[in-house]
Amino acid sequence: MRHWRHATAVVAALALGVTGCGRDDGGPGAGGPSAGGAIAEGKATGEITVWAMGAEGEKLKALADDFTRENPAAKVTVTAFPFDAAHDKLATAIAGRQTPDVSMMGSTWMGEFAKTGALDPTPAGLFDQAAFFPGAWDTTVVDGTAYGVPWYVETRLIYHRTDLAAKAGVGKPANWQELTAFAKGLKEAGGAKWGISLQPGGTGAWQSFLPFAWQAGADVLADGKFTLDTPQMRTALEYYASFFRQGLAPSQVAPGAQESGFVSGDIGAFVSGPWHMSILREQGGAALEGKWDVAPMPREKAGTSFIGGADLVVYRDTDNRDTAWKFVRYLTSPAAQQKLYDLVGSLPAVTATWQSGKLADDPLLKAFGAQLADAKSPPAMATWEQVADVIDDGIERVVRGVTDPATATREMQAKASAIGTGS
Structure with missing residues (x-):
């Protein structure tokens, strides 16, 4: 993640407001589940809303269109906004229980937002943890529970x-x-x-x-x-x-x-x-x-x-959990990861995407890929x-x-x- 920062005191107050206003299904540190429930088989259906930031948010509609072509009974509405507004916009949405179904989230924010109880634990068996760079996957884990999956990564x-x-x-x-x-x-x-x-x-x-x-x-x-x-x-x-x-x-x-x-x-x-x-x-x-x-x-x-970058999360208040997670799964497929790189240059979090094309052949990109195998983020904490x-x-x-x-x-x-x- 680049330098994504915010007004911490205001955000902390908003986060505390969430946990004190009716969420009783538990989050990490509150007896929350170690994994989310399974999603249904078959194609995605119904509508979901997705929030994303920066260049990735601006280009996400192209990936959403690919997803709906494969799932014609589904509709994905993407809202893009600047990085600078992202943290407080998410915090306000959580505090008011007006969250989207899916959002992009800065990797170092995961501990803070997971503690609110607003995030849906990653469904067991839906993703292969070994498919991602280890340091990237670790950004999603809070108190032993994964909340979301890595989307794109960066290292130094x-x-x-x-x-x-x-x-x-x-x-x-x-x-x-x-x-x-x-x-x-x-x-x-x-x-x-x-x-x-x-x-x-x-x-x-x-x-x-x-x-x-x-x-x-x-x-x-x-x-x-x-x-x-x-x-x-x-x-x-x-x-x-x-x-x-x-x-x-x-x-x-x-x-x-x-x-x-x-x-x-x-x-x-x-x-x-x-x-x-x-x-x-x-x-x-x-x-x-x-x-x-x-x-x-x-x-x-x-x-x-x-290791920085962004993760994809699903919110517990979603009305269409199955399609939300199916869209996240699609965005972390090698094909979608490659397309995101082609569109905006964001480095894939899925290691298989690095095995062919420019990511495998360009010496500079290969150096970043090699370093990603030994990269980590600070511990996830509120x-x-x-x-x-x-x-x-x-x-x-x-x-x-x-x-x-x-x-x-x-x-x-x-x-x-x-x-x-x-x-």
Whole structure:
């Protein structure tokens, strides 16, 4: 998922309102089922409404039309709206029990919305979990129950200027030590002003930092308790901050400056997702062609990256559960996954789609597919966005030299524990 954020306090109040206003069929943490009931055999019938966001929402009608051609007795009405409005629109709909039958949902929102009891557990046996990237499937699981299925995914790799790397005599970094040497080489011998660009704090910095935490063997949560103040987390934060302390990464990056800096050669490398491929091709043009590549995340104890994207969910208040889930099943078929990629470039969550065509042949796309096999998301919890703000703040304070990693992780642990997981 890209940086999808929202007004947490308002949303929390709305979510609490749902659980306190008549839902007695249980959600996770309230004796909810471990799997939903089966759906009927046969073709889909009747009407459903579907909400989706961004480019995927704008193009979803084409997939809905394919579905209704196969199921002529069914009707799918798609409503598309911007990403910025998505979270609060869903929260308001849940609070008022005016939900659609199906919606797209940001993968890091699953814990929050599942806790409201508004989501229908994924029907047992309807989907093959092994067909999806493991990290993507994990985003749907809250307290042992899957709510929905992954629709599309993204992960992060190291974009880098190959011409500057060749000039510096450095290759793709395999571990942390080599990544530091890589950034130094790009700056000192390659001619870049900055060896690498990393997010120095602020909204969404956790998405840049947590892969390094996972690589160090750290995690956010274990056995229901926060684990933000551990030696592994401190090691990761110290390593992340070292790029800024050594002058290898800029402590401030204005919007658009990362891309223009990479094109000009001022920035030798940066970590980002697949959307940057088209941005670099557009901004760099022929002059940049053949001068950049992507590298997997470095491996310490692990080589894990972040996995984001969006899931598909069905709401418990649906009046047409069978058709809702049949439409979700259709959208996760290899053919529909391929068409979504062809329409908007969203990377498929179903691994079989990566076995042919451009996804199998393009070296850059293959690199993203390989990294998706070792990628994860933060734990699904109702309070994740609040906890994410705490992590973002801790990162920024260390990067700017306001505090040290040991103090920052201790404060992060205390603040996150005070917030709780919402269970």
